[in-house]
Amino acid sequence: MSDERLDRLIDEVARQMTDGHPSSDFRARVIANLDRRPGRVWRPIWIVAPLGTLAVVVLVVLVARPFFTSAPHPMQRATVDAPKREERVGGQGRNRGAGPAPQPSSQALKVESRFGETRKPDAHFSDAAAAVAALAPPRLDLAPLAVDAIGVERLAGEPIAVRQLDTIAPIAVDPIGSR
Amino acid sequence: MSDVDLVARARQGDPAAFGELVERHRMAVYRAALAALGSHADAEDAAQDAFLMAFRRLDTFRGDSSFKTWLLTIAWHQAINHRRSLGRVWRRMVAPRDQQEMESVLENVAAAGPTPEGATAHHELRRELERAIRSLSPKLRDALLLAQSGEYSYNEIGTMLRAPIGTIKWRVSEARRVVRATLQQRGYVDVR
Numbered sequence: 001m002s003d004e005r006l007d008r009l010i011d012e013v014a015r016q017m018t019d020g021h022p023s024s025d026f027r028a029r030v031i032a033n034l035d036r037r038p039g040r041v042w043r044p045i046w047i048v049a050p051l052g053t054l055a056v057v058v059l060v061v062l063v064a065r066p067f068f069t070s071a072p073h074p075m076q077r078a079t080v081d082a083p084k085r086e087e088r089v090g091g092q093g094r095n096r097g098a099g100p101a102p103q104p105s106s107q108a109l110k111v112e113s114r115f116g117e118t119r120k121p122d123a124h125f126s127d128a129a130a131a132v133a134a135l136a137p138p139r140l141d142l143a144p145l146a147v148d149a150i151g152v153e154r155l156a157g158e159p160i161a162v163r164q165l166d167t168i169a170p171i172a173v174d175p176i177g178s179r
Numbered sequence: 180m181s182d183v184d185l186v187a188r189a190r191q192g193d194p195a196a197f198g199e200l201v202e203r204h205r206m207a208v209y210r211a212a213l214a215a216l217g218s219h220a221d222a223e224d225a226a227q228d229a230f231l232m233a234f235r236r237l238d239t240f241r242g243d244s245s246f247k248t249w250l251l252t253i254a255w256h257q258a259i260n261h262r263r264s265l266g267r268v269w270r271r272m273v274a275p276r277d278q279q280e281m282e283s284v285l286e287n288v289a290a291a292g293p294t295p296e297g298a299t300a301h302h303e304l305r306r307e308l309e310r311a312i313r314s315l316s317p318k319l320r321d322a323l324l325l326a327q328s329g330e331y332s333y334n335e336i337g338t339m340l341r342a343p344i345g346t347i348k349w350r351v352s353e354a355r356r357v358v359r360a361t362l363q364q365r366g367y368v369d370v371r
Contacts, residue, residue: 006362007355013308014327020219022209022226027201030230031194 182246190237197237201230204247207330208254211339214324215258217313225261229254248338251331255339304367311361315354322350 023029182203188196208229212222233253240249312320318340325336326347333344340347 003359006359009305010308010312010323010355010358011327013305014312014323015329017217017309017312018210018214018324018328018330020209020213020222022205022223026205026209026223026227027198030201030227031198033227033231034194034197034234036231 183242186237186240186246189234197234200246200250204250205230207247207251210328210330211251211254211325212258212261214321214328215255215262221261222258225258226254228261229257232257244338248335251335251339304362307362307365307367308358311358312354314361315357319350319354319357322347323354326351 180199182200185196185200189200205226209222209226212225212229213219216222216225229250233250236253240246312323315323321340322336325331325339326333331339333347336347337344342350
């Protein structure tokens with residue numbers, strides 16, 4: 001099929017796609033509505049858009065809520081349970097190390113949140129941190145390592161002889177136009 | 180009586196004069212809406228809204244262009260607003276195309292082939308052509324449908340679509356080219 005023939009067919013189909021007539025009472029309906037005051041046209045967008053925005057806000061709040069609440073993180077709750085498990089085993093955890101178990105310092109008890117800010121822990125968390133510290137191995141006491149100073153010996157070798165360059169006699173040049 | 184005279188009388192509160200304007204231009208307004216919306220029911224609503232809006236804005240008609248051009252601009256904006264409305268988009272997603280409308284269009288086509296097989300092939304080709312036209316980008320599709328409706332001059336189409344006449348002509352030509360390419364890709368037309 002040639003392009004010209006196909007174009008004619010395209011035009012014909014396009015014409016039929018816009019072929020139609022308004023209903024027979026179209027004019028009467030328009031005239032009947034002329035006196036109708038232009039009320040607010042109900043548009044679904046005015047309803048759906050605020051509802052959608054509200055839904056997004058609620059979703060964001062629900063998702064972000066765990067990050068802002070003061071409830072202990074699931075990992076923190078796990079550390080609270082740790083001493084109980086030890087007691088069930090026989091309480092050997094505290095005696096595994098030779099030295100005394102280090103007590104958690106106030107610095108160590110500071111909790112760093114996910115956002116990098118440091119806040120003072122509550123009593124509940126202090127107990128948990130102490131339990132974790134009790135599980136820590138004893139501190140190792142080792143003598144400091146002695147390291148000898150590194151000495152640099154003088155290098156022995158033949159001196160490098162450098163030949164003096166011949167001196168060049170200066171060249172006398174007469175100024176231009178002196179003769 | 181000219182359109183300008185009818186407008187003047189309608190401004191003075193003569194509904195019959197505006198009724199006459201409706202009678203004169205209802206086909207042009209309706210077909211513009213149909214080109215934009217593709218649905219007879221939506222086109223009728225949009226055309227009616229366009230006439231009502233034109234009536235309320237009669238005072239803004241200064242006569243710089245013809246009344247028909249001024250009216251078509253309003254009608255086109257009304258139809259485009261209708262096309263963009265969320266409800267219509269939703270309905271189009273739920274029910275992509277009114278099957279009865281599709282069938283009525285295709286019944287009108289009634290392609291006459293020499294044999295039943297030829298008629299069926301021709302019918303299928305036209306159906307595919309309509310699909311290809313509907314899948315065009317809005318700019319190309321609007322230009323093609325308005326140009327081929329036979330109701331509007333290129334000047335009127337340019338005013339409606341807010342584009343120069345040269346651009347409108349290019350869009351019509353480009354629309355045909357894209358439709359041809361689409362049909363060739365689908366194997367309906369022999370690639371020469």
